[in-house]
Each structure stands twice: as structure tokens, then as C-alpha cells.
Amino acid sequence: MTAVAEAGGTVLAVEDLRVHFDTDVGVVKAVDGVSWSLGSGETLGIVGESGSGKSVAALTVLGLVPAPPARFPSGRVYFDGRDLLAAGETELRRVRGRRISMIFQDPLNSLNPVFEVGAQVAEAIRAHDKVGRAAARRRAVDLLREVGIPDADRRSEEYPHQLSGGMRQRVMIAMALALDPQVLLADEPTTALDVTVQAQIMDLLGRLRADRGTAMVLISHDLGLVAGQADRVVVMYAGRVAEVAPVEDLYHRPRHAYTLGLLSSLAHLGGGAGHRLRAIPGQPPSLLAVPPGCPFHPRCGFATEVCRAEAPPLAPKEHPGHLAACHHSDRVAEAAAATLEPAAAVYRNRHMTTAGSQGTPPLLEVDGLAKHYRVRGGTMRAVDGVSFTVGRGETLALVGESGCGKSTTARSVLRLVEPTSGAVRFDGENITGASPARLRALRREMQMVFQDPYASLNPRMTVRTILSEPFRVHGLDPDGQVTRLLDLVGLGSEHSGRYPHELSGGERQRVGIARAVALGPKLVVCDEPVSALDVSIQAQVLNLLANLQEELRLAYLFIAHDLSVVRHIAHRVAVMYQGGLVELADRETLFERPAHPYTQALLSAVPVPDPVKQRARPRIVVRGDVSSPVDPPGGCRFRSRCPKFATELADAERRRCIEDAPALVDRGHGHPAACHYAEVVNVV
Amino acid sequence: MAAGGRGVPSPEMWRRFRRNRLATVGLAIILVEVAAAVLAPVITFADPGRVDPAASLSSPSADHWFGTDLLGRDLYSRVVYGARVSLQVGIVAVLIALAIGLVAGAAAGWFGGFVDGLVMRVTDVFLAFPYVLAAIAVITAVGRGKTAVTVVLGLLGWMPIARLIRSSVLQAKQTDYVEAARAVGAADLRILVGHVLPNAVQPVVVFAAMFVGTAVLSEAALSFLGAGITEPTAAWGLMMAQGKDFLFTAPHLLFFPGAAVFLTVMAFVFVGDGLRDALDPRVAVR
Numbered sequence: 024m025t026a027v028a029e030a031g032g033t034v035l036a037v038e039d040l041r042v043h044f045d046t047d048v049g050v051v052k053a054v055d056g057v058s059w060s061l062g063s064g065e066t067l068g069i070v071g072e073s074g075s076g077k078s079v080a081a082l083t084v085l086g087l088v089p090a091p092p093a094r095f096p097s098g099r100v101y102f103d104g105r106d107l108l109a110a111g112e113t114e115l116r117r118v119r120g121r122r123i124s125m126i127f128q129d130p131l132n133s134l135n136p137v138f139e140v141g142a143q144v145a146e147a148i149r150a151h152d153k154v155g156r157a158a159a160r161r162r163a164v165d166l167l168r169e170v171g172i173p174d175a176d177r178r179s180e181e182y183p184h185q186l187s188g189g190m191r192q193r194v195m196i197a198m199a200l201a202l203d204p205q206v207l208l209a210d211e212p213t214t215a216l217d218v219t220v221q222a223q224i225m226d227l228l229g230r231l232r233a234d235r236g237t238a239m240v241l242i243s244h245d246l247g248l249v250a251g252q253a254d255r256v257v258v259m260y261a262g263r264v265a266e267v268a269p270v271e272d273l274y275h276r277p278r279h280a281y282t283l284g285l286l287s288s289l290a291h292l293g294g295g296a297g298h299r300l301r302a303i304p305g306q307p308p309s310l311l312a313v314p315p316g317c318p319f320h321p322r323c324g325f326a327t328e329v330c331r332a333e334a335p336p337l338a339p340k341e342h343p344g345h346l347a348a349c350h351h352s353d354r355v356a357e358a359a360a361a362t363l364e365p366a367a368a369v370y371r372n373r374h375m376t377t378a379g380s381q382g383t384p385p386l387l388e389v390d391g392l393a394k395h396y397r398v399r400g401g402t403m404r405a406v407d408g409v410s411f412t413v414g415r416g417e418t419l420a421l422v423g424e425s426g427c428g429k430s431t432t433a434r435s436v437l438r439l440v441e442p443t444s445g446a447v448r449f450d451g452e453n454i455t456g457a458s459p460a461r462l463r464a465l466r467r468e469m470q471m472v473f474q475d476p477y478a479s480l481n482p483r484m485t486v487r488t489i490l491s492e493p494f495r496v497h498g499l500d501p502d503g504q505v506t507r508l509l510d511l512v513g514l515g516s517e518h519s520g521r522y523p524h525e526l527s528g529g530e531r532q533r534v535g536i537a538r539a540v541a542l543g544p545k546l547v548v549c550d551e552p553v554s555a556l557d558v559s560i561q562a563q564v565l566n567l568l569a570n571l572q573e574e575l576r577l578a579y580l581f582i583a584h585d586l587s588v589v590r591h592i593a594h595r596v597a598v599m600y601q602g603g604l605v606e607l608a609d610r611e612t613l614f615e616r617p618a619h620p621y622t623q624a625l626l627s628a629v630p631v632p633d634p635v636k637q638r639a640r641p642r643i644v645v646r647g648d649v650s651s652p653v654d655p656p657g658g659c660r661f662r663s664r665c666p667k668f669a670t671e672l673a674d675a676e677r678r679r680c681i682e683d684a685p686a687l688v689d690r691g692h693g694h695p696a697a698c699h700y701a702e703v704v705n706v707v
Numbered sequence: 708m709a710a711g712g713r714g715v716p717s718p719e720m721w722r723r724f725r726r727n728r729l730a731t732v733g734l735a736i737i738l739v740e741v742a743a744a745v746l747a748p749v750i751t752f753a754d755p756g757r758v759d760p761a762a763s764l765s766s767p768s769a770d771h772w773f774g775t776d777l778l779g780r781d782l783y784s785r786v787v788y789g790a791r792v793s794l795q796v797g798i799v800a801v802l803i804a805l806a807i808g809l810v811a812g813a814a815a816g817w818f819g820g821f822v823d824g825l826v827m828r829v830t831d832v833f834l835a836f837p838y839v840l841a842a843i844a845v846i847t848a849v850g851r852g853k854t855a856v857t858v859v860l861g862l863l864g865w866m867p868i869a870r871l872i873r874s875s876v877l878q879a880k881q882t883d884y885v886e887a888a889r890a891v892g893a894a895d896l897r898i899l900v901g902h903v904l905p906n907a908v909q910p911v912v913v914f915a916a917m918f919v920g921t922a923v924l925s926e927a928a929l930s931f932l933g934a935g936i937t938e939p940t941a942a943w944g945l946m947m948a949q950g951k952d953f954l955f956t957a958p959h960l961l962f963f964p965g966a967a968v969f970l971t972v973m974a975f976v977f978v979g980d981g982l983r984d985a986l987d988p989r990v991a992v993r
Contacts, residue, residue: 439886466892479883483905483988492901493891522988538887 033101034238035084035123035206036060040098040108042079042088051310053079055262056097058337061206061238068253068270069242070285072307072557076262077242081208083108085123086115102206121151124199126192128211133195134183140194141167141179147198166197171227173647187648189220193227200231207232207239213248217424218584219645219664222628225252226644244558246289247587247630250274251637255344258282261308261318264337268345270634278340278347280323280355287362288562289632290591299569300591301362302562306527317350325351325358384451385412386578387436387546392445393602394431401654405431407602408445410687413546416572418579420593420610422586422625426649428602429582433548436580437469438462450545467497470539474551476531480523486534487519493541508537511574512567529560533567540571548580553588565592586629590614598622601652601660604687608694618692618701620667621645627706641706659685659698667700676700720985730981736974740967744790753781755788755941764957774959776949785941786963792942793971796857797922801915803861808868809911815869816876816907817899823873830866842925843934851937856929860922868911868918875907882906909986916979920972927968943968 042054054076061067071077082088084100084107100107102123107115119125127133135143144163148154154162160179168175170193183191192212199207209228213221225248232239243249249256249270256273258266258281266279277283284303305322308314314321320330329350337348349355394406406428413419421429434440436447438454446455454465473479480489490508491501506516512533523531532552539547549568553561569592571577583589589596589610596613598606598621606619617623620643627643645664658681662668668680679699687697725731743750753771759779767774773782815826842859849855879885880903888898927944929935931951936942943964950960 434886437890439889463892463894466890471887471890473883473887475883479887481884481888481902481906492888492893496891496893496897524989535887538891542891 032063033060034063034103035240036099036101037080037084038099038101040080040083040100041096042076042083042098043094043096044092045094046092046311049311052262052313053093053310054083055313057259057262057264059257059264059267061240062254063205064232064236064238065255066232066239066241066253068249068256069240069259070244070246070249070256071259072244072559074261074307074310075259076310077259078210080259081125081210081240081242084208085119085125086110086112087125117151120147120199120204121202122204123206123208124202124204125208125210126195126199126212128214134191136183139180139182140186140191144179144194144198144201148201151202162201163197166201167194170194170197170200170231171223172197187220188216189223189648192216192220192224196224196228196231200235200237203235203237205238207237208242209239210242211244212241214243214245217649218586218628219424219624220648221248222642222644223646245630246274246285246558246632247637250632250634251630253634258285261313262310263318264346264348265319266345266347266349267337268340268347269342272342272345274632274634275359276342276345276356277359278345278352278355279319279349280325280351281319281349282347283355283359283362284322284324285558286632288559290562290565290587299566300562302566303559304563306529306560307557317348325349325354327351383415386415386417386450387413387580388446388448389432389436390446390448392432392435392447393443394428394435394440395443398653403653404602404655405652406435406442409599409602409604410445411597411604411607413578413580415545415578416576417595418572418581418593420581420583420589420596421599422583422589422596423599424584424625424649426652427599428652429599430550432599433471433550433580433582437471437548439471463496467542468544469546469548470542470544472532472535472539472547472549472552475555476528476535477523479535480531482523484522485519486514486521486523486526489523489534490519490537490541493538497542499542504541508541511540511571512537513563527560528556529563532556532560532564536564536567536571540575540577543575544577546578546580548582550582551584552581554583554585561588568592586614586626598625601649601655603660604697605661606694606696607687612694614707615705616692616703617706618690618694618696618703619698620665621661622696623704623706624664624666631707641704643704643706657684658682661698667698672700719988723987724981724985727977727981727984729977730984733974733977733981736970737978740790740794740971740974743787744794747784747787747791751781751784751787753784755780755784756939757781764953764960766957767959773963774957776946776960777953782946782959782963785946786943786967788941789943789946789964789967792853792936792940793923793926793944793968796853796860796926796942797919797971797975799857800860800864800922800926801919803858804864804868804918805911805915806865807861808865809872809908811865812869812872813876813899813904813907816873816880817903819877826869826873830869833863834866836863839925839928839932839934842929843932846929846934851935853936853940853942856926856935859929860925864918864922868914871911871914872907875910876903879903879906909983912986913979913983916982917976920975923968923971923975927964 038058040054040057044051044053057080059067069077079088086107095108098108134140141160141163144166145159148159148162164175164179167179172178172190172193213224216224241249241252253270255269257264258279260281265281266277273282277286287301288303290300303322308318316332317330317335320326335348335350337346339346340352390410392406392409396403396405409432411419421432423429431440435442442455446453449469457465487505490505494501494504505519509516509518514530514533553564556564572579581593593610595609597604600621606622617626624643624645631637643666645666646669647664650663662680668677685697685699687695689695690701692701692703757780762775762779763777765771765775771781771783773786775782811826815823841863845859846855885898885902888902926935927947930942930944931948936945946964947961953960
């Protein structure tokens with residue numbers, strides 16, 4: 024066999040793989056000359072932005088890329104002494120699931136909705152092992168128990184839609200590990216999950232793999248997640264490998280300009296705030312027209328003539344096992360040493376005590392806001408008595424996991440959703456009772472930026488029409504405004520005639536932001552404005568939002584689940600759990616001295632893109648999933664998942680959590696937290 | 708027909724339409740038929756009503772390109788004149804169905820609740836009527852003729868359109884861009900007309916184009932059953948009905964009007980397909 028396979032303990036190797044798709048508009052070179060190898064028991068991280076080819080390469084390993092339209096102009100996939108790329112369907116079927124198995128991003132789509140989950144796991148076993156139906160079912164239940172599904176006997180008879188996202192992913196893991204494969208391909212296994220559930224799943228995967236000695240390829244866009252998990256990391260860009268290195272080398276001593284760019288553009292927990300992120304300019308290239316030479320050169324600050332002319336080979340760097348495809352590794356090394364020193368620079372807060380916001384009344388006051396929905400079987404308390412203020416020119420971040428009510432709160436503030444009770448005062452005026460006409464007038468002052476920049480732009484309108492609409496609605500003249508707005512958000516007038524689908528994700532979000540600031544509002548509600556964007560684009564959009572805030576003196580109500588982003592952009596942070604606020608503090612306090620166990624768990628679950636720090640951090644793990652917000656029991660809502668309640672408190676102390684819902688008050692920590700036993704712990 | 712976007716057909720729409728070859732062919736067929744219908748007196752040689760017992764049931768020849776019927780009438784003339792009736796019935800019936808369906812469906816989807824329930828129940832009642840039977844019943848009451856056929860086809864054809872519009876409106880109502888428009892301060896009517904309907908109308912336009920074909924076919928079926936167009940008007944369905952008795956002795960009596968119906972239905976289906984492309988700005992234009 025080959026040199027790679029002999030190099031010691033390699034179980035899977037991809038060599039010079041090319042996957043090209045013939046389409047109407049040309050050849051898409053999704054994977055273009057990629058090599059990597061996986062040692063036995065090793066975790067190989069593959070990171071890259073959307074369209075970098077990271078998933079296609081893994082799917083090709085199992086022959087799951089339909090050909091045609093795909094072609095494989097070159098490449099080999101070595102596994103167990105065979106070339107899987109040349110193997111027939113029968114041979115591949117014997118490998119799939121049994122020797123190499125896969126976990127996908129969306130566990131709802133990968134489970135069959137009309138079969139019980141236990142039956143599906145049993146089916147996976149029976150596809151390869153000749154065991155009886157009953158025996159397979161027993162093994163399935165054992166597996167479900169092993170992946171931490173409580174009451175596995177009963178749950179195995181449930182259907183996928185009856186399980187939470189985290190539970191479904193556990194089922195997928197049970198299925199994937201049912202036959203003790205040697206290799207596990209995990210394609211964004213936790214991207215669809217909340218961060219506390221992500222932490223649980225990654226822990227589970229780590230434990231199961233250690234028991235079984237399974238090697239794993241972890242494909243992810245999340246540099247933080249990979250930092251904590253991988254032994255070695257492959258960075259992909261435009262269908263090629265940019266850099267391969269042991270995890271610490273990669274994060275601390277990158278030798279490719281793109282890797283350095285990615286790392287320095289990240290908003291992260293440990294990082295300071297109040298500065299602009301170093302965004303990589305431009306966008307990843309279309310795979311139809313990858314630039315000649317080094318594909319990264321149009322966006323690269325180090326690029327010279329040679330980068331434009333010659334594609335750099337993947338060459339070894341000073342440490343063993345470290346390869347990078349960059350002509351200017353030396354200069355990248357110098358720059359990395361200067362910029363990546365963690366916590367070296369102490370950033371001063373931009374305007375933490377926002378000038379003028381002390382004496383004047385707040386711009387937005389939310390008081391006891393509630394939104395209840397009548398659902399089958401009771402009342403869903405989506406938002407249940409939330410109070411906060413936002414000052415002029417200030418950013419208040421509202422963070423929490425999916426379903427905690429943060430988006431409903433945001434929409435209630437704008438009265439896009441009618442609140443059930445509570446008051447919203449904007450600029451001193453109570454708008455909860457405002458007439459429709461008054462409300463329309465108020466819309467000029469308060470605007471919204473949406474999460475999904477594609478869904479929030481009418482696909483049948485050009486950018487010009489979209490940006491003129493706010494003016495037309497309010498009887499104003501849109502003449503000249505479109506150009507001004509495009510310029511404000513960093514787009515050119517050439518964009519005005521385009522339709523949303525002709526723009527990239529980042530450009531679309533800029534249009535969404537331009538629409539929001541068109542009428543000169545005082546408050547902009549941002550609902551997860553960067554979570555649908557690639558890492559390098561996130562930084563651009565965050566910087567734009569920060570610039571606009573300074574220029575236009577905007578106040579932001581910033582809804583987010585990503586605490587790293589929040590740390591970067593917010594002045595104050597409110598943490599939400601099941602319809603209520605659990606902690607409210609200014610940014611530094613919240614991140615450094617969190618007092619509520621939920622805030623601590625949330626912070627602890629967010630991976631930091633630094634392998635050394637990430638692996639050394641204290642872990643505060645919450646159990647289980649969020650319980651149903653329909654007619655919740657009294658007392659503290661977090662107690663069913665609370666690590667403190669479970670392990671630290673005495674029975675007598677627990678009584679109080681069960682009987683008495685804790686109010687959001689300052690218990691001597693300098694800021695309010697809704698926990699009877701609040702106690703400051705530093706987890707970052 | 709209501710177009711997408713800002714309601715004005717653009718050069719890009721035409722380019723997207725043209726990319727669909729079959730649609731272009733379909734459009735050409737329809738244009739030829741319309742031209743034939745308009746220019747019928749110029750391009751035919753005989754009066755479609757002129758009876759010539761001597762030439763009864765003659766086969767296609769240089770004198771009579773499509774042959775003649777039992778009464779010796781020139782079949783070519785009758786097929787060409789028939790286009791006038793059939794196309795008119797088909798298109799007007801669809802316009803009637805569109806008018807009712809659009810209003811009913813948009814109201815149901817937009818207002819929801821009681822209005823939705825009411826409209827959908829009425830729709831169910833109309834759907835439960837056997838199409839042909841209901842048509843026959845109505846025509847028997849109102850009297851036969853072109854107008855009656857048109858109205859009946861329109862009145863019995865709006866339900867699928869209403870359902871399509873309703874579901875598209877429901878879907879569009881949920882989107883972020885509608886919420887964004889509301890956040891900007893747009894009034895309901897503006898949102899409905901500017902954002903919801905343009906995004907909801909596309910499947911309907913496609914359906915309507917195909918429905919013209921179905922209506923032509925239904926007219927043929929009704930006439931075939933004797934509940935449609937009356938003698939001596941030349942209409943394709945009626946001609947086929949009369950030709951059925953001579954299926955083996957004079958097959959041309961069935962073939963030519965049948966081919967005309969077939970071509971027309973097919974052309975409208977192709978055009979419907981092309982319209983789908985034309986109305987979607989996401990379809991790439993090369």
C-alpha cells in the first residue's frame with residue numbers, strides 16, 4: 024500500500040481528491056486536490072466556511088456524493104487496504120455504518136419520521152449483523168441508555184418528533200456507534216443544537232470514543248468547538264487545503280494567511296471588547312471561478328505578485344506535521360506572534376458608561392412584559408414578566424437558548440407581536456396602547472434587523488425597491504437615498520439593481536441593515552443578525568453595526584445566542600431562561616463575575632478558540648433539556664437543570680427553590696441575578 | 708395577467724421565458740391559433756356553414772384540405788372558425804375563475820379565522836359537485852350556447868385557484884420580509900399588494916395557463932355530450948361529437964378537431980411552465 028498508510032496507525036487517508044460538479048453554468052470544483060489522513064483513535068478537525076468543500080470530501084469517503092453530476096478527476100480514499108473511491112456499491116455498503124459511520128447536522132432530517140427511534144437503531148444493527156428482531160431491539164435500547172437517553176425502554180418507542188434536538192442527536196450517535204465502527208465522520212454534529220446541549224453531546228462523544236477507540240473526523244465551521252476537540256486540524260479554503268497542523272500549532276502558530284485571518288476575525292469570549300474585529304475583506308470565491316494562483320490572494324493582506332501567479336504547494340513548516348500552502352508563511356508567523364498573544368492587550372471599553380446616558384432617562388423601558396399563547400393543554404408562557412431598559416446609543420444584549428423567549432420579547436417591544444401584559448415605554452411614551460396610526464409613525468424611530476438575510480428580503484424586489492420602501496411608506500421622497508444608504512453600509516450603487524438572490528449572505532445582511540437605518544431610527548432591534556453568516560463575514564457585519572452605532576448614535580437591542588459575539592458588541596447583557604431574565608449586568612461583570620448558575624453554565628459551554636485554554640477551563644454542566652414552557656411548575660424554573668440544585672444544595676435549601684421563584688434582585692454581587700443562592704464564579 | 712415583481716413585465720422576464728424552449732414553442736402555437744381565429748375569413752376558402760350534400764364525408768383532398776363532414780361542410784374552415792369559439796371560451800372562463808379565485812383565496816389567507824372557514828367551506832361545496840353533471844344541470848336551466856358554457860366553466864373552475872392562492876398567502880404572510888415591511892410601518896393593503904400577492908401569485912399564473920387548456924378540453928367534452936355549443940356554430944368539441952359516429956368510415960372527422968384540441972392544451976401547458984420560470988427572478992438568465 025502507500026506511504027501514508029504505512030506511516031503508522033493511519034486508518035483512513037484521502038489523497039489528492041478532486042470532486043467536480045458539472046452544472047448548467049460551468050464546472051464547480053468543490054474539492055480540488057485535497058489530502059488528509061486520520062490516525063487510529065485520533066480526532067481530525069476539518070474547518071472551513073460554507074463552500075470550502077469540507078463536507079463534500081467527507082461524503083465522498085462513503086460514496087455518498089451522487090455521480091453524476093459529480094466527477095472524480097483524481098484521488099484515492101484508502102481504508103483498510105482498499106481504495107473506496109474505486110469500490111463498488113456492494114463493497115461500500117459493507118463499510119458504511121459498520122466500519123465508517125456518519126453523523127449529520129440535522130437529526131430531524133436524518134431520522135425517519137414514521138418509525139420509532141428504537142426500531143431505527145435496531146434496523147441499523149440488522150443491516151449488518153444477522154441478529155433477530157428482538158435481540159436487535161434489546162441492543163438498541165442498551166445503546167440508547169448508553170448515549171444518555173433517560174428511560175430508554177419507553178423512549179425507544181417514541182417517534183423522532185417527540186424527542187428534543189439533543190435527544191435526536193443522541194439517537195443518531197447511538198445508531199452511528201451501534202456496530203463499533205473504526206471511524207466516525209461527524210459533519211457539524213452540534214450546529215443545530217443549543218450551546219449547553221452541544222457541550223453535553225461533545226462530552227458524550229468523547230466518552231464513547233475513548234471507550235471504543237474510535238477515530239473521528241469532526242467537520243465544523245466553529246473554530247472554538249474544534250479547538251477543544253481535535254488533535255490535528257485541517258483548514259480548507261475554496262476546495263483546497265490551506266493548512267494542516269497539530270491543534271496547538273494551528274491556533275497559536277498559524278502559517279497560512281487565511282488561518283491567521285480567521286483567528287483574528289473571531290469574536291471570542293476571552294477576547295476584549297470595544298475594539299473593531301479584524302475582518303477579512305471580501306467574500307470566499309465562487310467555486311465556479313476560483314482565482315488563479317493562491318485562491319486566497321484577493322482577500323489577503325500579505326499577497327504579492329507570486330501569490331497571483333503561482334498556487335503555493337502544501338509545504339512542511341518548522342514543526343513536524345505542520346503543513347501550509349502559503350508563499351508568505353514567514354510574514355504570517357511574525358504577524359501571528361504580534362497579534363495572537365491572548366489577553367496581551369487590555370482593551371479599554373469604548374463607552375461603557377455611555378456619555379450622557381447617566382442623567383437622561385432611558386430610550387426604552389420595558390416593564391413586566393409578558394406574552395402568553397394559548398396552546399393545546401394549557402398556556403405557553405413564552406415571555407413571562409421581563410423588565411429592562413436600553414439607554415440612548417447603548418447596546419443591550421438579550422441572550423439565551425432557543426425557545427427562551429428572546430425573539431418574542433424583541434418583537435413585543437416593536438409590537439410586531441401584541442404583548443399579553445406589561446408596558447413598553449419608548450422615549451417616555453407608553454406604546455403598548457398606541458393607535459395603529461401612531462404606531463406606524465413610531466416605526467420611523469424603531470427598526471429591526473432580521474436573522475436570515477435571505478428570508479427578510481422580498482425575493483421579487485430589487486435592492487433599490489427594498490430600500491425605497493421605507494420612504495414611500497412614510498410619504499417621503501426616496502430620491503438619492505438609496506445611494507446614500509448603500510454607501511453607508513459599504514455597498515456600491517451597482518448593487519441597487521440586483522435581486523436578493525444575486526447577493527452573497529453578507530451583502531444581503533448589509534441591505535437588511537440599510538433598510539433598518541433608512542429612516543434614521545433611534546433604536547434598532549437586531550435579532551441574531553450574524554448567526555446565519557460565515558465567520559469571516561460575521562466580523563464585517565459586526566464592525567458595520569458598531570460603526571453605525573457611533574455614526575448615527577443608535578441604541579441596539581441585540582438578540583443573540585452566541586456569547587462570544589455578545590461579549591464583543593454589548594454594553595450590558597441580560598440573560599434569559601424560559602421567559603424570564605435570570606441575570607442582568609454590564610458586560611465585563613457578566614463575563615467575569617457571573618452569579619447565576621445558568622449564566623455560568625452558558626459561559627462554560629461556549630468553546631474558546633484556544634486549545635490550551637479551552638481544555639483547562641472549569642466545566643459547569645447543566646443536565647437535560649429545557650422543560651416545556653406550557654404551564655411550568657412554580658418555583659425556580661431552572662432548577663430541573665441546575666447543577667447547583669442537583670449537587671450542592673441541601674434538601675432544606677432546595678425547598679426554597681421549589682416553592683419560591685427567585686426575583687431578579689441584587690444579592691450583594693453588585694448586579695441582579697434571579698437565584699436564591701447566587702454566587703460569583705469565574706468560568707471564562 | 709398579473710405579473711410578478713412590480714407588476715411590469717421586464718426584459719429579464721422575457722429572457723427567462725425564452726430559455727424554456729418548449730414554452731416558446733407553445734407560445735408560437737397559441738399565437739398561430741389566435742392569428743388563425745382572427746383572420747379566419749381571409750385564410751379559409753369556404754363558408755364553414757355552407758352545406759354541400761354532394762360532397763358529404765369526402766376525404767382530405769386539394770379542394771377540402773381536411774375533408775368534409777356529413778353535410779358536406781368544409782372541415783378545414785370549420786376547424787379554423789372553431790378556434791374562435793374554443794379559445795374564447797377557454798380564456799374567458801379562466802379569467803372568470805381567476806377573478807373569483809383570487810379574491811376568495813386572498814381573503815381567506817389574509818384574514819384567516821371566520822372568513823377563511825367560510826370561504827373554504829364554500830370551496831368544498833363547489834368541489835363536491837361533479838364537474839360535468841353540474842355544468843349540464845346549469846346549462847339545461849339557462850340554455851345552451853357559448854356564453855353559458857363559458858360562465859359555467861368559470862364558475863366551476865375557481866376553487867383550485869382559491870386554494871392555491873390561500874396557501875401561498877398563508878405562506879408569504881409568515882415570512883420575515885412581510886414582518887420587515889410591517890416593522891417599516893407599511894399598512895396592510897400595501898403589504899398584501901406589494902409583498903404577499905406578488906409572491907403568492909406565481910403558482911396561480913402557471914395553473915391558470917394550464918387551466919386554459921383544461922377549459923378547452925371541458926368545452927369539447929360538454930359539446931361532445933351535447934350540453935355545450937349548439938349547431939350550426941363550429942366548435943371543436945361539437946365537431947368531435949358529430950364525428951364519433953364515423954370513427955371507422957371517416958376518421959378525419961375526429962382527427963382534425965381532436966388534433967386542434969390536443970395542440971392547444973399542450974401549448975398552454977408549455978406556456979404555463981415557461982411563465983413559472985419567467986416570474987421567478989431566481990431563475991438564472993444566461
